Amino acid sequence: MVEVGDTLHFELIKQSESGQPEKYHSKVLDLLQHDIVIEYPISVETGKQSFFWDGTQFLASYVGQDTAVYQFETEIIGRKKEEIPVLIIKGPVDFERIQRREYVRVSANMDLSLSINGKSIHSSSIDLSGGGCSFLISQQVKVTDDQEFMLSLSLKLPNGIRTIRTKSRVVRSNTVRGNKQMISCEFLDIPVREREHIIQFCYKKQLLEKTEK
Numbered sequence: 146m147v148e149v150g151d152t153l154h155f156e157l158i159k160q161s162e163s164g165q166p167e168k169y170h171s172k173v174l175d176l177l178q179h180d181i182v183i184e185y186p187i188s189v190e191t192g193k194q195s196f197f198w199d200g201t202q203f204l205a206s207y208v209g210q211d212t213a214v215y216q217f218e219t220e221i222i223g224r225k226k227e228e229i230p231v232l233i234i235k236g237p238v239d240f241e242r243i244q245r246r247e248y249v250r251v252s253a254n255m256d257l258s259l260s261i262n263g264k265s266i267h268s269s270s271i272d273l274s275g276g277g278c279s280f281l282i283s284q285q286v287k288v289t290d291d292q293e294f295m296l297s298l299s300l301k302l303p304n305g306i307r308t309i310r311t312k313s314r315v316v317r318s319n320t321v322r323g324n325k326q327m328i329s330c331e332f333l334d335i336p337v338r339e340r341e342h343i344i345q346f347c348y349k350k351q352l353l354e355k356t357e358k
Contacts, residue, residue, distance in 0.1 A: 250274035261294035275344040277331040311335040
């Protein structure tokens with residue numbers, strides 16, 4: 146269930162003129178009997194608050210306490226002014242649990258380090274999603290599928306660099322070029338807030354890539 150303090154990610158159900166879904170994020174301020182009180186949504190593209198009429202429909206998603214992503218349809222049903230102006234949206238009737246493979250995955254070159262087989266190895270990521278990442282390491286490092294290790298990555302956020310440390314699991318390893326192997330891994334036991342930071346980073350990176358095409 147959605148909790149106070151959770152970050153909600155929104156996509157307008159009605160597409161924009163460009164044909165691309167408009168994406169926003171907001172924070173849950175209060176829970177009513179059947180509805181949710183949120184801050185005015187902020188556009189992922191502009192970083193500014195946006196105004197919406199009552200009846201505007203969204204597809205909302207959030208990271209649950211089990212670190213899975215859930216989504217539901219909702220709409221704005223009211224607004225009020227407390228210490229700050231807030232919106233009221235319909236609470237979820239039905240949830241859909243999003244499988245990890247459906248996380249937004251983007252190309253991302255960022256510093257990371259891993260502790261595996263008793264060694265500390267530095268590398269850089271190839272891609273990133275809320276569910277995991279891929280990176281290159283030397284073939285001299287022996288890696289097996291399902292092997293677990295600790296991974297730290299440096300995420301560039303608007304307010305600075307955030308280091309995220311999480312247990313991870315090797316999903317697959319492939320020989321690529323020279324003496325390198327590409328490792329694809331899944332994040333395990335990652336804190337909810339940390340996964341939210343990664344998902345938000347991926348949304349913004351995806352939007353930037355689309356606008357540059």
